[in-house]
Amino acid sequence: MTATTDQDAALRIAAGRKPFVEPLRLGERLKEIRLAHQWTLEDVSRRTGLARSTLSKIENDQISPTFTAVQKLINGLGIDLPQLLSPPRVQPRTMGRRDLTRRGEGQRHPTPTYEHELLSCELAQKRMIPFKTIVRARAFDEFSEWVRHDGEEFLMVLDGEILLFTEYYEPLALASGDSIYFDSAMGHALVSVSDDDAVVLSVCTRGESST
Amino acid sequence: MTATTDQDAALRIAAGRKPFVEPLRLGERLKEIRLAHQWTLEDVSRRTGLARSTLSKIENDQISPTFTAVQKLINGLGIDLPQLLSPPRVQPRTMGRRDLTRRGEGQRHPTPTYEHELLSCELAQKRMIPFKTIVRARAFDEFSEWVRHDGEEFLMVLDGEILLFTEYYEPLALASGDSIYFDSAMGHALVSVSDDDAVVLSVCTRGESST
DNA sequence: ATGCGCTGTTCACTATAGGAAACGAGGTTT
DNA sequence: AAACCTCGTTTCCTATAGTGAACAGCGCAT
Numbered sequence: 001m002t003a004t005t006d007q008d009a010a011l012r013i014a015a016g017r018k019p020f021v022e023p024l025r026l027g028e029r030l031k032e033i034r035l036a037h038q039w040t041l042e043d044v045s046r047r048t049g050l051a052r053s054t055l056s057k058i059e060n061d062q063i064s065p066t067f068t069a070v071q072k073l074i075n076g077l078g079i080d081l082p083q084l085l086s087p088p089r090v091q092p093r094t095m096g097r098r099d100l101t102r103r104g105e106g107q108r109h110p111t112p113t114y115e116h117e118l119l120s121c122e123l124a125q126k127r128m129i130p131f132k133t134i135v136r137a138r139a140f141d142e143f144s145e146w147v148r149h150d151g152e153e154f155l156m157v158l159d160g161e162i163l164l165f166t167e168y169y170e171p172l173a174l175a176s177g178d179s180i181y182f183d184s185a186m187g188h189a190l191v192s193v194s195d196d197d198a199v200v201l202s203v204c205t206r207g208e209s210s211t
Numbered sequence: 212m213t214a215t216t217d218q219d220a221a222l223r224i225a226a227g228r229k230p231f232v233e234p235l236r237l238g239e240r241l242k243e244i245r246l247a248h249q250w251t252l253e254d255v256s257r258r259t260g261l262a263r264s265t266l267s268k269i270e271n272d273q274i275s276p277t278f279t280a281v282q283k284l285i286n287g288l289g290i291d292l293p294q295l296l297s298p299p300r301v302q303p304r305t306m307g308r309r310d311l312t313r314r315g316e317g318q319r320h321p322t323p324t325y326e327h328e329l330l331s332c333e334l335a336q337k338r339m340i341p342f343k344t345i346v347r348a349r350a351f352d353e354f355s356e357w358v359r360h361d362g363e364e365f366l367m368v369l370d371g372e373i374l375l376f377t378e379y380y381e382p383l384a385l386a387s388g389d390s391i392y393f394d395s396a397m398g399h400a401l402v403s404v405s406d407d408d409a410v411v412l413s414v415c416t417r418g419e420s421s422t
Numbered sequence: 423a424t425g426c427g428c429t430g431t432t433c434a435c436t437a438t439a440g441g442a443a444a445c446g447a448g449g450t451t452t
Numbered sequence: 453a454a455a456c457c458t459c460g461t462t463t464c465c466t467a468t469a470g471t472g473a474a475c476a477g478c479g480c481a482t
Contacts, residue, residue, distance in 0.1 A: 041460065051441045056461060063439050064279040096379045096397045103388030120392035127416045128339060130365045130390065154341045154414055168307045177314025179341065181331035186307045203365055203414045205338045252430065262471045267431060274469055
C-alpha cells in the first residue's frame with residue numbers, strides 16, 4: 001500500500017460514503033424552471049428547438065432525454081447544467097451547522113509514514129477537510145510514491161520541524177508556526193527532522209463540483 | 212401547410228442548427244478517464260452496465276448518449292458530472308503553486324477585537340483563506356454585530372482559551388488544541404478567556420461560483 | 423505458424439427518444 | 453351555446469440509442 005493510497009483512503013473516508021445515484025428529478029426541475037419564467041411549452045420549444053411533445057414527455061419523466069437534447073435545453077434556456085441538475089436550490093444547508101473536535105478526539109488513521117487525526121468528521125458535505133498529522137517518516141525514501149490529490153492544501157507546523165518535499169521545488173524546512181499553501185496535485189511528502197515526531201495541521205479542499 | 216407550422220419549422224431549424232453549442236467533447240473525455248484508470252471497455256461495461264459496443268460508440272462520438280446512460284456512467288465510474296464535462300479547464304492552474312509564510316510573517320490586519328495575520332497572501336485565486344488571529348476581545352459586548360460571511364470556516368485554538376459565541380448555539384469554551392468547523396454565515400464571535408490573549412488559526416472557504 | 427485470449431470496432435436487431443399531428447381541457451369571443 | 457384560441461397531453465411514425473454477436477487486430481503461449 002503506497003502513501004498515496006493511504007492518504008487517498010483517509011480523504012475518501014472523510015468524504016463519506018457516496019450517496020449513490022440520486023433520482024435526479026430532471027423533468028420536475030425543468031418544469032420548475034419553465035414555470036418560474038412563465039414560459040409555455042411552445043416557448044421552450046422555440047428556444048430549444050425541441051418539439052413541444054418531447055418537452056412534455058421529458059417533464060413527465062416519460063422519456064430520458066438524449067445528451068444532445070440536454071444540451072439544447074441548457075443552451076436554449078440560458079442555464080448551465082448544474083443549475084438544471086440541482087433541483088433543491090436550497091440554501092438551508094449553509095446555515096448553522098457546527099462540528100466540535102476536542103484536542104486528541106479526532107478520528108485516527110495511522111499509516112506507516114503518517115498518523116492522521118481527522119477533525120470535524122461528523123459533518124458531511126463540507127468543503128474543507130481538516131486533519132492533524134503526526135509525521136512519523138524520517139527520510140524521504142520511506143515514501144514509495146508522491147502523495148498527491150486534487151485540490152489545494154494549507155498546512156501549518158504545530159510542533160517540531162519538518163522538511164517538505166515537493167515535486168517541483170527544493171525541499172523546504174518548516175519550523176513550528178510556519179505555514180504553507182500549495183496545490184496538492186503536485187506531489188508532496190513530509191519528513192520529521194526534529195527530535196520528536198513533528199505535528200502539522202492540514203486543511204485540504206474538497207473536490208469541487210459538489211452539485 | 213399552415214403558416215404556423217412553417218414558422219415553427221423555421222424557428223426550430225434555426226435553433227436546432229448547432230453552430231456554437233458543442234464544445235463538450237464527451238466521448239473524448241470519457242476515453243481519457245477510462246485510460247487514466249487503465250480500464251478496458253469491458254471493465255467500464257461491468258461498472259456501468261452499459262454494453263461494450265455502446266461505450267465504444269460514445270467514445271467515438273457516433274451516438275449521443277441518453278441521459279440515463281450518462282447517469283450510469285457517472286455513477287459507475289465514481290465521478291460526478293462536472294468532472295465528466297470539464298476536461299480542459301482544470302489542469303492548467305492546479306499544478307505547482309506554492310506560498311510559504313514563516314511564523315509571524317503574515318500580513319497583519321488589526322481590528323479593535325481581533326488582530327488578524329493573513330497567511331499565504333501571495334497566492335491569488337486560492338480556495339481557502341488561512342489566517343492566524345490573536346483574540347483581543349474579552350467580552351461579547353465588544354462586538355457591535357455578529358461576524359458573518361459566506362462559506363465555511365475551520366478554526367483551531369493554538370494558544371490560550373476562548374469562548375466561541377454563535378448565533379444558534381450556546382457559547383462554547385475551546386482550549387488549546389480544540390477545533391471546530393462551522394458555517395460562517397451563522398453569526399459568530401470569539402472572546403479570550405485566558406490570561407494572555409488567545410491565538411487561533413482559522414481557514415475560511417472562498418465564495419464559490421467561480422465558473 | 424496455429425490457436426487462444428483479449429482488445430476495440432462494426433453489424434443486425436430491438437428498444438426507445440424525438441417530431442408532427444391529433445386530441446381534450448379550460449378560456450375568451452361572438 | 454358554438455366557434456375559436458391556446459395550453460398540455462397523447463398518438464402514431466421515423467430516427468436513433470442501446471444491445472449482443474460477429475469481426476478484425478494484437479500479444480502470447482504452445
